[in-house]
Amino acid sequence: MYLVKSSYFIKKYYSNFIWKIPTTKKIIYLTFDDGPTPEITEWTLATLKAFNAKATFFCVGSNVAKHPEIFQQIISEGHAVGNHTYHHLSGWNANNEDYLRNIKKCEEIVTSNLFRPPYGRIKKSQYELIKNDYKVIMWDVLSGDFDPKTSPEKCLSNVVNNTTEGAIIVFHDSLKAADNIKHTLPKVLEYFTEKGYRFDKLELN
Numbered sequence: 001m002y003l004v005k006s007s008y009f010i011k012k013y014y015s016n017f018i019w020k021i022p023t024t025k026k027i028i029y030l031t032f033d034d035g036p037t038p039e040i041t042e043w044t045l046a047t048l049k050a051f052n053a054k055a056t057f058f059c060v061g062s063n064v065a066k067h068p069e070i071f072q073q074i075i076s077e078g079h080a081v082g083n084h085t086y087h088h089l090s091g092w093n094a095n096n097e098d099y100l101r102n103i104k105k106c107e108e109i110v111t112s113n114l115f116r117p118p119y120g121r122i123k124k125s126q127y128e129l130i131k132n133d134y135k136v137i138m139w140d141v142l143s144g145d146f147d148p149k150t151s152p153e154k155c156l157s158n159v160v161n162n163t164t165e166g167a168i169i170v171f172h173d174s175l176k177a178a179d180n181i182k183h184t185l186p187k188v189l190e191y192f193t194e195k196g197y198r199f200d201k202l203e204l205n
Contacts, residue, residue: 002142002144002147003142004141004142004143004144004158004162005140005141005142005162006019006138006139006140006141006142014138016127016131016136017136017137017138018135018136018137018138018168018204019138019139019140019168020140020166020167020168021166021168021202022166023165023166024165025165025166026165026195026196026197026198027165027166027197027198027199027200028163028165028166028167028169028192028197028198028199028200029055029056029166029167029168029169029199029200029201029202030048030053030055030056030169030171030188030199031055031056031057031058031082031116031137031139031168031169031170031171031202032044032055032056032057032058032171032172032173033058033084033116033118033170033171033172033173033174034058034060034063034084034088034172034173034174035057035059035060035063035070035172035173035174036057036059036063036064036067036070036071036074036173037063037067037070037173037174037175038067038070040173040174040175040177040178040181041057041067041070041073041074041173042070042073043182044171044173044181044185045073045074045077045079047185047186047189048077048079048189048199049077050186050189051189051190051193051199053189053193053198053199054078054079054080054199054200054201055079055080055199055201056079056080056081056082056114056137056201056202057074057079057080057081057082057173058081058082058083058084058114058116058137059071059074059081059082059083059084059106059110060084060085060086060087060088060106060118061083061084061085061086061087061102061105061106061108061109061110062086062087062088064106064109064110065109068109071109071110078201079201080112080114080201080202080203081110081111081112081114082110082112082114082115082116082137082202083103083106083107083110083112083114083115083116083134084106084110084115084116084118085099085102085103085106085117085118086102086103086105086106087102088118089102089118090117090118090119090121091117091118091121091122091123091126092119092121092122092123093121096123096125096126096129099122099123099126100126100129100130103115103130103134113133113134113135113204113205114134114135114137114202114204115130115134115135115136115137116136116137116138117136120138120139122136135204137168137202138168139168139169139170140162140163140164140166140167140168140169141158141159141162141163141167141168141169141170142158142169142170143155143158143159143169143170143171143180143181143184144158144180145171145172145177145180145181145184146172146174146176146177146180148176150180151180152179152180152183152184153183155180155181155183155184156183156184156187156188159184159188160187160188160191163192168202169188171184171185
């Protein structure tokens with residue numbers, strides 16, 4: 001069970017995390033988790049390029065180590081990258097020492113001050129350990145592309161019906177999300193481009 005749209009109360013309770021970028025401009029922030037993944041990430045990059053869109057990729061360190069050339073392509077094409085731990089570790093299931101070690105190991109190959117906890121799960125004590133080094137990026141809209149029970153049409157409506165100015169949207173450049181993202185991403189880019197929106201990467205100091 002997951003919320004497609006992050007609620008006001010969740011955002012208020014976890015106000016130290018970044019859920020959305022405050023703006024009145026027509027800007028949307030696409031994010032992609034769990035890559036780089038051969039074919040899927042490359043397809044994603046080509047699709048973004050076709051719409052002159054920029055995005056932020058929260059990369060798993062072990063995948064970067066396996067596919068450094070795709071990781072470099074993300075950077076060379078002008079996108080931002082973020083830390084998603086080395087082994088896609090859930091903070092709820094890890095002790096603080098192991099969790100921090102996993103983040104630091106990813107940091108060795110993914111240089112960024114942006115961090116997204118896998119599954120959105122991080123303990124308060126873990127946040128306290130990293131808050132001076134990272135901006136913790138959550139999301140405003142969860143596409144649901146990772147969920148096998150979510151049809152491509154439902155994935156598309158999740159995004160189109162819940163996105164407003166400054167929204168941070170989660171997609172996954174992973175194999176399990178392939179069918180949904182291939183259907184949804186081009187249509188999202190086309191729909192919002194026609195409405196005068198632009199797609200930008202996250203840059204936070």
